[in-house]
Amino acid sequence: MEENEKFDLEELTELFDTKQYSALIRKIDELPPVDAAEFLAVLPEHRAPVVFRMLKKDSAAAIFAELEPDLQTKLVSSLTDREVNDIFEELYVDDAVDMLEEMPANVVKRILKNATPETRAEINRFLSYPEDSAGSVMTSEFIDLTKNLTCAEAIEHIRKTGIDKETVYVAYVTNASRVLEGVVPLKQLLFSEPDQIIGDIMNPNVIYAHTQDDQETVANMISHYDLIALPIVDKETRLVGIVTVDDALDVLEAEATEDIEKMAAILPTDKPYLKTGVFETWKKRIPWLLLLMVSATFTSTIITHYETAIGAYAILTAFFPMLMDTGGNAGGQTSVTIIRGLSLGEIHLRDVLRVVWKELRVAMLCGLTIAAATFLKVFSVDFHFKARSMLESGAMQNNLQICLIICITVFFAIVVAKLVGALLPIGAKRLGFDPAVMASPFITTIVDAVTLMIYFAVASHILHF
Amino acid sequence: MEENEKFDLEELTELFDTKQYSALIRKIDELPPVDAAEFLAVLPEHRAPVVFRMLKKDSAAAIFAELEPDLQTKLVSSLTDREVNDIFEELYVDDAVDMLEEMPANVVKRILKNATPETRAEINRFLSYPEDSAGSVMTSEFIDLTKNLTCAEAIEHIRKTGIDKETVYVAYVTNASRVLEGVVPLKQLLFSEPDQIIGDIMNPNVIYAHTQDDQETVANMISHYDLIALPIVDKETRLVGIVTVDDALDVLEAEATEDIEKMAAILPTDKPYLKTGVFETWKKRIPWLLLLMVSATFTSTIITHYETAIGAYAILTAFFPMLMDTGGNAGGQTSVTIIRGLSLGEIHLRDVLRVVWKELRVAMLCGLTIAAATFLKVFSVDFHFKARSMLESGAMQNNLQICLIICITVFFAIVVAKLVGALLPIGAKRLGFDPAVMASPFITTIVDAVTLMIYFAVASHILHF
Numbered sequence: 025m026e027e028n029e030k031f032d033l034e035e036l037t038e039l040f041d042t043k044q045y046s047a048l049i050r051k052i053d054e055l056p057p058v059d060a061a062e063f064l065a066v067l068p069e070h071r072a073p074v075v076f077r078m079l080k081k082d083s084a085a086a087i088f089a090e091l092e093p094d095l096q097t098k099l100v101s102s103l104t105d106r107e108v109n110d111i112f113e114e115l116y117v118d119d120a121v122d123m124l125e126e127m128p129a130n131v132v133k134r135i136l137k138n139a140t141p142e143t144r145a146e147i148n149r150f151l152s153y154p155e156d157s158a159g160s161v162m163t164s165e166f167i168d169l170t171k172n173l174t175c176a177e178a179i180e181h182i183r184k185t186g187i188d189k190e191t192v193y194v195a196y197v198t199n200a201s202r203v204l205e206g207v208v209p210l211k212q213l214l215f216s217e218p219d220q221i222i223g224d225i226m227n228p229n230v231i232y233a234h235t236q237d238d239q240e241t242v243a244n245m246i247s248h249y250d251l252i253a254l255p256i257v258d259k260e261t262r263l264v265g266i267v268t269v270d271d272a273l274d275v276l277e278a279e280a281t282e283d284i285e286k287m288a289a290i291l292p293t294d295k296p297y298l299k300t301g302v303f304e305t306w307k308k309r310i311p312w313l314l315l316l317m318v319s320a321t322f323t324s325t326i327i328t329h330y331e332t333a334i335g336a337y338a339i340l341t342a343f344f345p346m347l348m349d350t351g352g353n354a355g356g357q358t359s360v361t362i363i364r365g366l367s368l369g370e371i372h373l374r375d376v377l378r379v380v381w382k383e384l385r386v387a388m389l390c391g392l393t394i395a396a397a398t399f400l401k402v403f404s405v406d407f408h409f410k411a412r413s414m415l416e417s418g419a420m421q422n423n424l425q426i427c428l429i430i431c432i433t434v435f436f437a438i439v440v441a442k443l444v445g446a447l448l449p450i451g452a453k454r455l456g457f458d459p460a461v462m463a464s465p466f467i468t469t470i471v472d473a474v475t476l477m478i479y480f481a482v483a484s485h486i487l488h489f
Numbered sequence: 490m491e492e493n494e495k496f497d498l499e500e501l502t503e504l505f506d507t508k509q510y511s512a513l514i515r516k517i518d519e520l521p522p523v524d525a526a527e528f529l530a531v532l533p534e535h536r537a538p539v540v541f542r543m544l545k546k547d548s549a550a551a552i553f554a555e556l557e558p559d560l561q562t563k564l565v566s567s568l569t570d571r572e573v574n575d576i577f578e579e580l581y582v583d584d585a586v587d588m589l590e591e592m593p594a595n596v597v598k599r600i601l602k603n604a605t606p607e608t609r610a611e612i613n614r615f616l617s618y619p620e621d622s623a624g625s626v627m628t629s630e631f632i633d634l635t636k637n638l639t640c641a642e643a644i645e646h647i648r649k650t651g652i653d654k655e656t657v658y659v660a661y662v663t664n665a666s667r668v669l670e671g672v673v674p675l676k677q678l679l680f681s682e683p684d685q686i687i688g689d690i691m692n693p694n695v696i697y698a699h700t701q702d703d704q705e706t707v708a709n710m711i712s713h714y715d716l717i718a719l720p721i722v723d724k725e726t727r728l729v730g731i732v733t734v735d736d737a738l739d740v741l742e743a744e745a746t747e748d749i750e751k752m753a754a755i756l757p758t759d760k761p762y763l764k765t766g767v768f769e770t771w772k773k774r775i776p777w778l779l780l781l782m783v784s785a786t787f788t789s790t791i792i793t794h795y796e797t798a799i800g801a802y803a804i805l806t807a808f809f810p811m812l813m814d815t816g817g818n819a820g821g822q823t824s825v826t827i828i829r830g831l832s833l834g835e836i837h838l839r840d841v842l843r844v845v846w847k848e849l850r851v852a853m854l855c856g857l858t859i860a861a862a863t864f865l866k867v868f869s870v871d872f873h874f875k876a877r878s879m880l881e882s883g884a885m886q887n888n889l890q891i892c893l894i895i896c897i898t899v900f901f902a903i904v905v906a907k908l909v910g911a912l913l914p915i916g917a918k919r920l921g922f923d924p925a926v927m928a929s930p931f932i933t934t935i936v937d938a939v940t941l942m943i944y945f946a947v948a949s950h951i952l953h954f
Contacts, residue, residue, distance in 0.1 A: 054694050056714050183679055192676050193658050193717075210675065211657050214648055229519050247742065249521050250735035252658075252717070269734050270715035273741065277712065280745040281829055284752070288825035288929065289818055296835040297826055302847060306854040309822050313855060314862055316818055317899075320811035321866065327807040334803045341799055341806045342792040345937045346785035348810060352817075353754055353781055353930045357774050360753035361762055364746055370761040382767060389771040390778060397779055401786065434782075464753065464929050465818045472810045 036063050040075070049078050057083065061090035073102040085114030092299065093126035100131050109138040116190050118163035118271065121150040158242045159235035161275065162256045162265030167195040171205065171223035175216045182210070191268050194253050197226045202262040204230055204255055232257050235264060240279045243272040244369060283367055287360060287463035289316065312465065319469050326476045333480070333489040340483060343402075343430050347479060351437035351471040354390060356464030358383055358445030363459045366449060376450050380443065387442035391435035398434050402427045429483045436482075437475040444470055501528050505540070514543050522548065526555035538567040550579030557764065558591035565596050574603040581655050583628035583736065586615040623707045624700035626740065627721045627730030632660040636670065636688035640681045647675070656733050659718050662691045667727040669695055669720055697722050700729060705744045708737040709834065748832055752825060752928035754781065777930065784934050791941045798945070798954040805948060808895050811863075812944060816902035816936040819855060821929030823848055823910030828924045831914060841915050845908065852907035856900035863899050867892045894948045901947075902940040909935055 039048040052060045052075075064072050064087065076084060076099055088096065088111050100108055112120060112135055124132050124147065136144050146164060153159030167189050169178050178195065186192040195213070197206035206226030216225050232255045233242045246254050246269055253266040282292040289312035293300055300308075327334070334341060362379065365371035371379065403423065445467050449459035483489070504513040517525045517540075529537050529552065541549060541564055553561065553576050565573055577585060577600055589597050589612065601609050611629060618624030632654050634643050643660065651657040660678070662671035671691030681690050697720045698707045711719050711734055718731040747757040754777035758765055765773075792799070799806060827844065830836035836844065868888065910932050914924035948954070 056696065058713060058715075179679070186676065187680060192679070211651065214644070214657070215652060231521065247735070247738045248523060250523075252734075269717075269738070270712075273712045273734070273738060276738065276742065277745075277833070280742075280749075281833070284745075284749060284825060284829050287749070287752075288821050290822050290826065296833075297830040298836060298840060298843060298847075302850045302854065305847070305851045306858075309819075309851070310855055310858050313815060313818055313822075313859055313903075317811060317815050317859055317862065318866060320814055323810040324807040327809070328804070331803045331807075334806055335800055338796045338799045338803075339793070341809070342789040342796075344792070344806070344809050345788035345813060345941070346782060348813070349785055349930075349933060349937065350778060350782050352933070353778055354774075356753050356930065357755050357778075360749060361755065364749050365762040368742070368746070368761075371763060375763060378763060382763075382770070385767045386770045386774070389767065390775055393771075393775050394778055394782055397782065401783060438778075465814075465821065468814060468817070472814065476810070 033063065033066065037066075040067070040071070045075075045078060048075070052079065052087075053083055057086040058090045060087045065092065065095055069098065073099055077103070077107070081110055082114055085111045089115055089119040089123070093123070094299075096123055097127050097131055100127070100135065105134070105138045108135055112139055113143060116163050116165055117146055117150060118161060118190075121147060121160070124151065153235060156239045157235060158233050158237045158239060158256045158267060159265070161239050161242070161271055162235070162267045163190045163271075164265045165190045166253070166255070166263075166266040167192055168198050168202075168263065169195050169208065169222050171197055171199070171221070171226070173222045174218065175213050175220045175222065175225070176218035178208070178213055178222055182213075190266070191253050194251075194266075196230075196255050196263055196266075197222060198263050201260075204232060204257050204261055204263040206230060207255070209252075230255060232261075233267075234258070239267075239275050240367075242267050243275040243279070246272040247276065279367075283363065283460045286458065286460035287363065289313070289463075289465040316465055316469050320472070323469075323473050323476055326473060326480065330480050330484075333484065333487075336489065337426075337483070337487065339426060340429075340479070343479075344476075346398075347430070347433055347437055347475050348468075348472045350394060350434055351441040351475040352464065352468035354387070354438040355441030355445035355467040355471045358387075358442045359449055359463050359467050362446055362449045363463060366453055366459050371450075373450065373454055376447075379446050379450065383442045383446040384439070387439040390442070391438040394438060395431040395435045399427060399431050402430055425486050429479070429486050432482050433475065433479045436478050437471065440474050440478070441467065441471045444474070498528065498531065502531075505532070505536070510540075510543060513540070517544065517552075518548055522551040523555045525552045530557065530560055534563065538564055542568070542572070546575055547579055550576045554580055554584040554588070558588070559764075561588055562592050562596055565592070565600065570599070570603045573600055577604055578608060581628050581630055582611055582615060583626060583655075586612060586625070589616065618700060621704050622700060623698050623702045623704060623721045623732060624730070626704050626707070626736055627700070627732045628655045628736075629730045630655045631718070631720070631728075631731040632657055633663050633667075633728065634660050634673065634687050636662055636664070636686070636691070638687045639683060640678050640685045640687065640690070641683035643673070643678055643687055647678075655731070656718050659716075659731075661695075661720050661728055661731075662687060663728050666725075669697060669722050669726055669728040671695060672720070674717075695720060697726075698732075699723070704732075704740045705832075707732050708740040708744070711737040712741065744832075748828065748925045751923065751925035752828065754778070754928075754930040781930055781934050785937070788934075788938050788941055791938060791945065795945050795949075798949065798952075801954065802891075802948070802952065804891060805894075805944070808867075808944075809941075812895070812898055812902055812940050813933075813937045815859060815899055816906040816940040817929065817933035819852070819903040820906030820910035820932040820936045823852075823907045824914055824928050824932050827911055827914045828928060831918055831924050836915075838915060838919055841912075844911050844915065848907045848911040849904070852904040855907070856903040859903060860896040860900040864892060864896050867895055890951050894944070894951050897947050898940065898944045901943050902936065905939050905943070906932065906936045909939075 036048060036051060039051065052063065064076060067075060072095065079087065124135065136147065165188055167182055167186060169181065182192050182195065193210045195208045196204060197208060199205055206228045207230045208222060208226045212225055231245065231249055233245060235256055235258055242254055251269065253268045255263055256265045256267060258264050285292050291308040291311060293308050362371060448462040448467065452459045452462050501513060501516060504516065517528065529541060532540060537560065544552065601612065630653055632647055632651060634646065647657050647660065658675045660673045660675065661669060662673060664670055671693045672695045673687060673691045677690055696710065696714055698710060700721055700723055707719055716734065718733045720728055721730045721732060723729050750757050756773040756776060758773050827836060913927040913932065917924045917927050
């Protein structure tokens with residue numbers, strides 16, 4: 025990120041170009057791994073492995089975990105089996121699994137072949153959790169304690185075993201069958217007397233999730249309860265892993281992006297924009313464009329049905345864009361608000377009547393305002409300047425009639441649009457679909473058709489065609 | 490949140506209704522504060538203070554911090570000065586400031602009057618930071634160490650002073666002038682030998698932000714570097730506060746919601762949907778609806794200009810909705826992608842040429858696909874069924890001509906829409922405006938006009954009107 029580039033890319037490149045490798049490696053070691061990974065990514069492709077091999081084993085693994093999958097794959101193919109294995113064993117299980125999920129099958133095979141049997145078994149277990157489940161994002165590197173330990177013993181245990189754990193700031197208490205019994209933050213261990221017993225100071229009301237839960241639910245729980253980590257249990261409430269707050273941040277960011285993409289009629293992508301190919305971007309965008317284009321057939325049918333009237337009152341068509349856009353915008357406002365509310369858990373399915381009642385009143389207020397503004401605009405501006413030619417051409421007898429038609433239509437278009445915008449996302453969620461799809465583009469297509477039907481109905485009533 | 494309701498609301502309500510207050514208070518004490526706050530919020534208005542007063546002082550403060558501003562204000566007005574003061578002194582400074590910013594002026598006055606002079610001075614300092622700046626979200630309750638301490642002394646210092654700190658898991662090293670010199674995670678203190686010197690084990694390459702930095706930048710840094718807290722310094726690099734990861738989560742969630750609202754032509758709200766009044770919701774939605782409605786005047790002008798042609802070729806109007814919607818959708822897809830990329834820091838201003846070149850190719854692919862699909866659809870379906878009457882009415886001589894006009898128009902509409910969708914958000918950011926406003930509704934209005942101009946230009950060329 026622009027604002028976050030705390031490191032001097034030019035200085036590193038200079039050291040690299042002048043082959044001052046030991047100074048370069050020293051500088052890289054001082055950088056946060058995520059920044060070091062950014063530097064490796066800008067190096068010429070065949071030079072990145074050269075630098076990477078000079079890094080210390082543990083910082084190499086940390087930097088490796090932050091690289092883009094493409095570069096990870098390239099690096100793996102240029103390293104020896106031994107080197108790959110060293111990096112792999114240093115990674116946290118969740119990072120290793122993420123990485124393997126992105127890599128080509130032959131590279132995965134080579135990595136798993138070289139891993140220790142324990143690592144291999146664990147990786148395979150993690151790979152079997154459904155995508156986007158808590159199981160697939162959790163890590164098994166957590167601190168567990170037993171009830172009978174004293175605080176001093178617990179701290180000693182953390183000092184001995186904590187170095188490889190993803191967090192040491194929360195410890196979990198399990199019984200002999202590994203069933204989760206309590207939670208103890210390190211803060212509490214530190215503030216208790218050394219001889220106090222864990223069973224007495226632990227909090228037995230643990231907030232936890234199941235391996236099958238959705239990763240978004242888990243991230244929302246971490247955010248809701250301000251946790252550093254959330255324990256994940258299997259069906260028998262045995263502790264199998266934890267999800268840490270930094271992973272929750274990534275999940276929430278990715279889920280927000282996914283919702284935004286769906287709301288804009290794009291199939292979700294998981295790569296950054298500039299790293300996605302043209303053909304791939306096209307594939308994510310064309311399905312909805314096609315679907316929405318085809319469904320516009322319905323609006324054509326409505327217009328075709330009134331061809332004679334249009335021939336006689338051509339001025340009616342001049343307000344098509346304004347009426348349809350206003351309806352679409354009004355519906356989009358509501359649907360997007362409801363979709364976001366559902367996703368943040370601020371709106372529940374049971375709130376449907378409250379939502380409809382509120383939207384109805386908001387819609388009537390918006391409808392009245394826009395109708396009044398339309399009246400002023402159409403009557404004062406449009407008729408007296410731009411549309412004069414049309415009026416003088418004799419097709420129209422009464423400005424006021426057209427003006428009335430437009431105002432009535434825009435009012436009802438807004439009311440219908442807002443009700444559709446409120447009901448479709450809630451209905452989708454009720455039926456188990458993703459509400460995010462029910463946003464502007466989809467709503468627009470429906471609202472266009474309804475608006476035109478209202479328009480022609482009102483017009484035929486007033487103009488008697 | 491539905492999924493997160495781990496507590497039994499009915500059980501608590503039952504205890505409350507049957508006046509089993511001591512059992513109720515015991516249950517509430519076991520709950521996470523955020524859940525206890527939810528329970529208080531559903532109690533009848535005049536009963537909430539009754540329950541609240543029975544709570545222990547420290548849990549009362551923690552629960553108070555999680556309440557909605559409305560209920561906080563009501564509670565404060567029903568408590569004595571002494572009670573208000575007790576709660577207030579227990580709060581973290583950032584929570585206290587958030588709370589005061591939401592409360593009516595007379596309540597704020599009453600609270601500040603009762604606060605200790607130190608608290609009052611600190612609050613006033615925090616209230617002076619610009620809204621949405623790092624200074625306004627940071628807290629001053631952090632752990633600071635000096636270089637010359639040993640690890641054992643540092644841990645002892647944390648045990649003595651840490652109880653009121655927002656996090657004890659990262660400590661910051663400052664010199665006599667309070668200038669930030671280094672950072673030591675508690676993990677490292679724990680894993681080092683008791684007699685090691687802080688100056689030797691601290692990391693001097695601290696990642697930090699300034700009080701004036703935007704809160705979104707700060708939250709992005711915390712997410713990017715997987716931090717538990719980020720230190721905030723003043724202009725002289727003196728440490729004045731920290732922002733913790735749980736606050737970063739809230740900031741990122743709020744900023745994503747704000748972007749989504751702006752993209753849907755809504756002025757940003759900061760209250761949950763169901764807690765916002767009808768009139769307030771109307772006020773957030775009507776400005777953009779009005780603006781977009783008025784700017785549609787331009788499209789009316791274009792259509793009015795071609796009134797004679799429309800009279801003769803009424804079938805042309807049947808494709809208005811399809812052409813304009815497709816253009817709007819195509820432009821919306823691009824603009825939303827670019828806006829999100831800019832906000833996540835995946836796209837930078839310097840990438841403008843890469844973005845345009847990529848969108849141009851994607852647009853041409855999408856344009857060709859949609860044009861081909863349109864050809865098939867219009868030629869096979871529309872002409873042979875729905876539009877037959879119009880065609881037979883004699884206004885048209887050649888189906889193929891109309892079909893060609895539509896295909897050419899939809900191709901160019903998509904190309905223009907995607908270029909506009911790419912350039913406007915980047916341009917807005919370049920000029921210092923918020924790119925999020927340049928999303929679908931705004932793009933649609935522009936693309937509508939351009940599409941109609943292309944449509945009539947192509948049609949008049951082919952049909953010679």
